[in-house]
Amino acid sequence: MNPEAKKTLRRLVIAVPLMFAFGFALVPLYNVFCEVTGINGKVFQSDNAEKLVIEDGRPLGLQFISTNNENMPWTFKPSEDVMTISTGKYYTATFYVKNTTNKTMTAQAVPSVAPSNAAAHLKKLECFCFEQQELKPGEDALLPVRLLVSDELPENIENIILSYTIFDVTEYDDEAVAQHMHEEHHEMEH
């Protein structure tokens, strides 16, 4: 094979792992992209609380939705379904959870905002979705989310829906998995 052909071959062979890596690079790129543009309905913790102007804003409906992921038996619901709020002010809403099973479980709530272009303007100072919740059998709790909708919210949006889906992540926590396997040996078989 002539040297030119070898060069072509070498370039192509290098391109393959690079494109493979590119596939994986799409994962962080995607998350950064969503965070920067505030799309995907994902809400990230805001760190610029002091920069937010607090003044009288316009009124707005804020609606809460809770969903249980398929295999999640807990009770999970917002304390209030709807709140009337005004932009530029802080509010605290709470969600009620109860572990209705007879084993200790860990949960993770994943938020989503509709319409999606409101997500960038919904700032959360504090949210139970930033961490996991572990509840003992029968234990319950009120989980707070402290939020503000900025004044820059597009004019045409009059209602925002903040929804949470709660997942059972007991298995994802190494320690809990070990404990789980110990106690619920037969459970693991399916």
Added chain:
Amino acid sequence: MSAVIENHHDDHHHGPAKGLTRWLYTTNHKDIGTLYLWFSFAMFLIGGAMALVIRAELFQPGMQIVEPEFYNQMITLHGLIMIFGGVMPAFVGLANWLVPMMIGAPDMALPRMNNLSFWILPFAFFILLSSLFMDGGAPNFGWTFYAPLSTTYAPPSVTFFIFSVHIMGASSIMGAINVVVTIMNMRAPGVTLMKMPLFVWSWLITAYLLIAVMPVLAGAVTMMLMDIHFGTSFFNAAGGGDPVLFQHIFWFFGHPEVYIMILPAFGIVSHIIETFSRKQLFGYSSMVWAMLSIAILSFVVWAHHMFTVGLPLAAELFFMWATMLIAVPTGVKVFNWVATMFKGSLTFETPMLFAIAFVVLFTIGGLSGLMLAIVPADFQYHDTYFVVAHFHYVLVPGAIFSIMAAVYYWIPKWSGNMYDERLGKLHFWLSFIGVNVTFFPQHFIGLAGMPRRYPDYALQFADWNMVSSVGAFLFGVSQILFLFIVVKTVMGGKKATDQVWEGARGLEWTVASPAPYHTFTTPPKVD
């Protein structure tokens, strides 16, 4: 590598080895081309049988023949086998046969890798098909294998599916690398880039697309594998992952993939229309530019498959316009084909019939694609039979008709014998009627709201589904005739001349018919 070439030099004056080992050890581009083509034909029949199971179930509303679980396995395997086992290997087979002869090269640049890239394919499909007999059945999540359906909720055989996709990917990547190295370095003196036959151009571009996106597909299935077995959460929302991310990665591969399945068809059809119009192809360089721009644009339109996942408005608009932009170079190509035929001395041998049907029916598929590209319309059409009609129009009378056209066009060169023109025409008309009766009604039931991928449907869709099923069986049975015609031609028939077709141009028509085992061991003179 040089050792390979030297070995190869040694047997220049020998014919092929005898017996089965000829096929197992062969590094000859013509042998490997033949292997690819027969393999893809076998897959076409298996995938086709699965399609007939689907259409038999949909013949009437209600559940008649198969269980819903099995139905899901059929739609999944049908799609995977037709794409990765039928269309793609057929094009690789054609590239093997034709690219070296068209550019005046003695063989592919990497003959041993060529052998490897073919022989791993049967294993991939053996693994995939054997999943039918595993606990929990074969993959049942559709050819697009969206997570978490294909991870959290998948049958255990998904691991074998992932492994087989890895092998198919490796095979395609090796094949593509081989094509690029061959085209870039082994052209006979005088065959400059802008003098290359369009089939060679189309494959050069296709090969680059393959090298760019097959590794991304491999990455996607690897992430699935890790989510399933190693506790990662790429696509699992509970662990911080995102199912929508799966769709982005998949379609970043998936949209260029659909062009991988159509660009070589563009090349084939250009040659055939030129030959049977007895005129020079209209707009050669615009054809090249059109293919290049289609290939580049294909990287920025992927989210038109995802209009309903909740993209922000700006993204919907961007992907809508980018998708529509592709219609421009596509339109240029259709225009050039028609312009080539305009005032030509046309004759309508079987390859030409398939090529003309390609132009007309592919255009119908392109137009339904344009309808789907309109975001608000797609909200309505997405995941209905309208999408099924769209992609079958571009793939069956598109990609597959072009492959059949290519077989009729070049088989006299491959076998030395002419096929039976009467039977060829019969095969064409049966296929043409079959394909339209099958897929045209699917536009109607799709617009009326019938969702895809269900084994049952509401009563108002019954009539057109029955028509569609009748067409599918007609099309399926006609392919047995195709098999018969090909076997008959290989066994004997009227001897072909070297040029075969009156209007044929190009280096492959300058060698004897059948093409000798080794061609262009000394480069031809090209002006």
